[in-house]
Amino acid sequence: MTRSSQLEESLGFVVPATRNGSGKARRSQGLKTPASRREEKPPAPAGYHWRSNGSGFELRKTVYLDGKRKQPYIAHLSKEAFQEMKRRHKGPALNEALAEWIEAREREKGIT
Numbered sequence: 001m002t003r004s005s006q007l008e009e010s011l012g013f014v015v016p017a018t019r020n021g022s023g024k025a026r027r028s029q030g031l032k033t034p035a036s037r038r039e040e041k042p043p044a045p046a047g048y049h050w051r052s053n054g055s056g057f058e059l060r061k062t063v064y065l066d067g068k069r070k071q072p073y074i075a076h077l078s079k080e081a082f083q084e085m086k087r088r089h090k091g092p093a094l095n096e097a098l099a100e101w102i103e104a105r106e107r108e109k110g111i112t
Contacts, residue, residue, distance in 0.1 A: 042082055043095055045102065048074070055079055059102065061111070075105035 041050040041057055049071075050057040056078035060071040089097040 042077060042085075042098055045095070045099060048102065050077075056082065059105070072111070074102065074109070074111065077101070 041052070044050055044059075048059055048061050050059055053076065056076055058076050059074040061074055063070045063072065085097055085101075086094060
């Protein structure tokens with residue numbers, strides 16, 4: 001009998017073991033592990049990439065200045081707006097609609 005089992009017995013309760021009798025780790029009962037949330041990102045034109053950000057995606061542009069890579073922020077596209085864009089534009093038309101959306105955001109910011 002171990003010291004901890006003697007203490008448990010004297011206090012009148014048993015602390016559940018982390019391993020079952022076979023030496024394998026016990027699996028928790030009734031608790032599910034969180035599912036991975038991999039979202040479908042919008043298609044990215046060459047030189048741009050999307051990052052998941054809160055309730056949508058942020059668009060960044062890859063630029064090299066003096067041999068160093070910079071990734072300036074262009075705009076944020078919400079999940080709802082992207083779903084609406086996908087609903088309205090099917091296939092290659094989605095890429096064209098996104099290209100127009102990107103051009104409009106760059107004009108607003110004065111990015112060339």
